[in-house]
Amino acid sequence: MNPTDRPLANPIVVLREEFDDWAVLFNPDTAEAVGTNPVGVAVWNRMDGKRSIENIVSEIQNSFEDTPDAAFKEIAAFVDTLAENGFVGLELESK
Amino acid sequence: MPEESKDKREPPASRVMRTPRSLTIEITSRCNLRCRYCYFFNNPAMVYRDLPADEWLKFFDELGSLSVMKVTLAGGEPFIREDLPLLLEGIIRNRMRFSFLSNGTLIDDEIAAFIARTGRCEYVQVSVDGSCAEVHDSCRGKGSFDGAIRGIRTLQRHRIYVAVRVTIHRNNVHDLENIAHLLLGELGLPDFGTNSAGYMGTCRLNADDVLLNIQERKEAMATLLRLAEKYPNRISSQAGPLTDVRMWRRMEEARAQGKPDFYNGGRLTGCGCTSNKISVRADGVIVPCNMLAHIEFGRINQDSLAEIWQNSPALNQLRNRRTIPLTAFEFCDGCSYIPYCTGNCPGLAYTLTGKVDHPSPDACLRRFLDEGGTLP
Numbered sequence: 300m301n302p303t304d305r306p307l308a309n310p311i312v313v314l315r316e317e318f319d320d321w322a323v324l325f326n327p328d329t330a331e332a333v334g335t336n337p338v339g340v341a342v343w344n345r346m347d348g349k350r351s352i353e354n355i356v357s358e359i360q361n362s363f364e365d366t367p368d369a370a371f372k373e374i375a376a377f378v379d380t381l382a383e384n385g386f387v388g389l390e391l392e393s394k
Numbered sequence: 395m396p397e398e399s400k401d402k403r404e405p406p407a408s409r410v411m412r413t414p415r416s417l418t419i420e421i422t423s424r425c426n427l428r429c430r431y432c433y434f435f436n437n438p439a440m441v442y443r444d445l446p447a448d449e450w451l452k453f454f455d456e457l458g459s460l461s462v463m464k465v466t467l468a469g470g471e472p473f474i475r476e477d478l479p480l481l482l483e484g485i486i487r488n489r490m491r492f493s494f495l496s497n498g499t500l501i502d503d504e505i506a507a508f509i510a511r512t513g514r515c516e517y518v519q520v521s522v523d524g525s526c527a528e529v530h531d532s533c534r535g536k537g538s539f540d541g542a543i544r545g546i547r548t549l550q551r552h553r554i555y556v557a558v559r560v561t562i563h564r565n566n567v568h569d570l571e572n573i574a575h576l577l578l579g580e581l582g583l584p585d586f587g588t589n590s591a592g593y594m595g596t597c598r599l600n601a602d603d604v605l606l607n608i609q610e611r612k613e614a615m616a617t618l619l620r621l622a623e624k625y626p627n628r629i630s631s632q633a634g635p636l637t638d639v640r641m642w643r644r645m646e647e648a649r650a651q652g653k654p655d656f657y658n659g660g661r662l663t664g665c666g667c668t669s670n671k672i673s674v675r676a677d678g679v680i681v682p683c684n685m686l687a688h689i690e691f692g693r694i695n696q697d698s699l700a701e702i703w704q705n706s707p708a709l710n711q712l713r714n715r716r717t718i719p720l721t722a723f724e725f726c727d728g729c730s731y732i733p734y735c736t737g738n739c740p741g742l743a744y745t746l747t748g749k750v751d752h753p754s755p756d757a758c759l760r761r762f763l764d765e766g767g768t769l770p
Binding site for chain 1: 409411412413415461463486489490491513514516
């Protein structure tokens with residue numbers, strides 16, 4: 300995944316915040332669901348097709364205390380997983 | 395009980411999720427059949443009044459805003475509603491999935507094709523209670539067997555998952571082997587579920603003719619265990635003889651070997667439904683469950699579902715049922731199975747004893763044994 304890719308949340312996917320520290324992303328078309336924590340929720344809410352992954356990581360680092368050094372790698376992996384499951388699409392960098 | 399021991403029995407603090415994950419909605423109180431053990435009809439809590447589609451559509455918008463994942467459409471018979479496609483469109487628009495509880499007889503190609511096209515249907519549960527018309531129709535009425543099988547075949551043609559439920563009663567307990575062959579062999583279903591007629595609604599009026607006696611329960615348990623071995627992972631149950639015998643065998647083994655208390659044993663933990671789902675009656679009244687239709691929390695489109703879910707004292711009282719120890723009940727006095735018992739279904743407890751906060755006598759192992767029952 301390229302840091303300049305701009306992920307776009309699939310609008311059919313439902314974000315269900317069940318508890319303060321736990322949420323579910325649910326695709327009603329496929330019945331697939333992915334559990335996530337508050338950082339995942341924050342990432343999801345920023346995937347608007349305008350922000351790049353590096354923008355999102357930067358915003359997360361500013362919003363959450365003690366963000367680990369590996370934040371980019373972890374967030375990119377999370378977005379990758381969502382993309383593989385059809386939960387997000389990627390707006391690729393303009394050539 | 396010593397304090398230390400008492401503390402160990404306290405359930406873990408339960409957290410309530412922000413909104414229910416799923417709802418069971420009785421979209422109609424009408425039905426084309428009058429089954430002799432129907433829990434719905436002749437329930438004193440039922441109000442036989444259907445809401446117009448726009449009321450349901452408005453409510454589905456609320457469910458969408460609460461990120462509810464799934465609704466189960468029940469009744470009455472949900473396929474009796476002529477405006478069913480309109481209701482399904484409202485569910486789809488609000489990003490939910492759906493399923494049905496049905497007798498199968500009103501399902502035709504047109505509605506099956508519509509359902510299939512949505513891609514959102516989890517399953518259609520069709521009741522089949524006999525391997526032939528003579529057995530099935532004995533409690534469900536003439537022509538209902540042919541209609542149910544026709545409905546199943548229609549759903550199969552449209553590749554909709556059919557989840558058959560077999561309700562076991564006095565007239566079909568000897569037919570279970572044939573029913574399994576029909577469903578898993580002739581119809582080629584991947585699996586089916588079982589239950590037994592419960593002392594609710596119309597069944598209360600026909601209890602002597604319908605409910606299994608001790609000998610028949612024993613027969614049902616033995617037969618279902620044998621069939622479950624013959625058809626591995628293809629016969630399931632959430633209640634009824636198969637669930638009872640599996641649970642009771644574990645309880646008997648634990649008691650005989652002096653095993654530690656079950657995690658959820660010794661308290662009224664038998665129902666976890668109030669942690670993730672809720673129900674709505676056909677007249678729009680929000681209730682905890684179709685089996686507890688007399689406990690009214692509010693009304694759709696007038697009261698906030700989120701507010702009810704989070705703050706209803708009556709709902710929270712039901713959730714706290716799990717903290718009530720079985721030792722508090724005279725019914726359980728001296729019972730050696732208490733550490734392994736959950737008290738089972740509050741709906742049946744209510745219809746049998748008049749109290750929701752009571753263990754269900756129907757699922758009581760000690761009573762079953764005292765009345766001459768034995769475990770296969």
